[in-house]
Amino acid sequence: MQTLAELFEHTLQDVQYAENAIVKALPKVIKAVQAAPLKRAIESHLEETKGQIATxxxxxxxxxxxxxxxxxxxxxxxxxxxxxxxxxxxxxxxxAGLLAAAQAVEHYEISRYGALREWAKALGNDDAHVLLTEILDQEKAANAKLTTLAVTLVNK
Incomplete structure (x- = not known):
């Protein structure tokens, strides 16, 4: 990779792989989680992730x-x-450990989508910028939900 456009494409391929890997991994996590609110949050994010793949x-x-x-x-x-x-x-x-692991995944996704969004803007790709902002906002919301569950339920 030598150009921002090449880096953008490669990182997009990276998150494509990551999102598909997450979809495959989450059912096992859902099965292992005990706290019902955490289980629901992860189930919800699984569906959201499928939508992100479409985006x-x-x-x-x-x-x-x-x-x-x-x-x-x-x-x-x-x-x-x-x-x-x-x-x-x-x-x-x-x-608690699975919640923290889920947040580590969210933080990774937030960093990648944040970079991709800004690269799309720098490349003049307004459509990609809008779509990536949508995914980034969803990832930030998922992380906030996990933080709330950690503080109010799981870590108590």
Missing amino acids: LKKVFATIDKKPEGVKCDAIEGLLKEADGLIEEAKGVALD
Whole structure:
């Protein structure tokens, strides 16, 4: 990669892979979570993530590219961490750990979508900018919801 446009495309492929990996991983997390409000929040985010994948297809269309993912080592590591918690943690520690793992994923997504949105703007791709802002806002809202659940329920 030598240009901002190439970096934009590569990072878009990265988040495409990440979102699909998240969709595959969340059912296992949902099954492991014990607190009903946390389970509902993760179920809701699973559906939202499916919608984000559809939105990403529209972003790829703005650069006339097919929506393809490239392996994302960062998301692989974060999801592996969640798997480890499912295997090792019990009770309150399980829910608290999985909530924290979910927030780590959200923080990763927020950083990626924030960068992509600004690169779209710099590249003059107004349509992608709007679509990526939509996803970024959803990720920030999901993180805020998880923070609220941590403070009011899971960590008590």
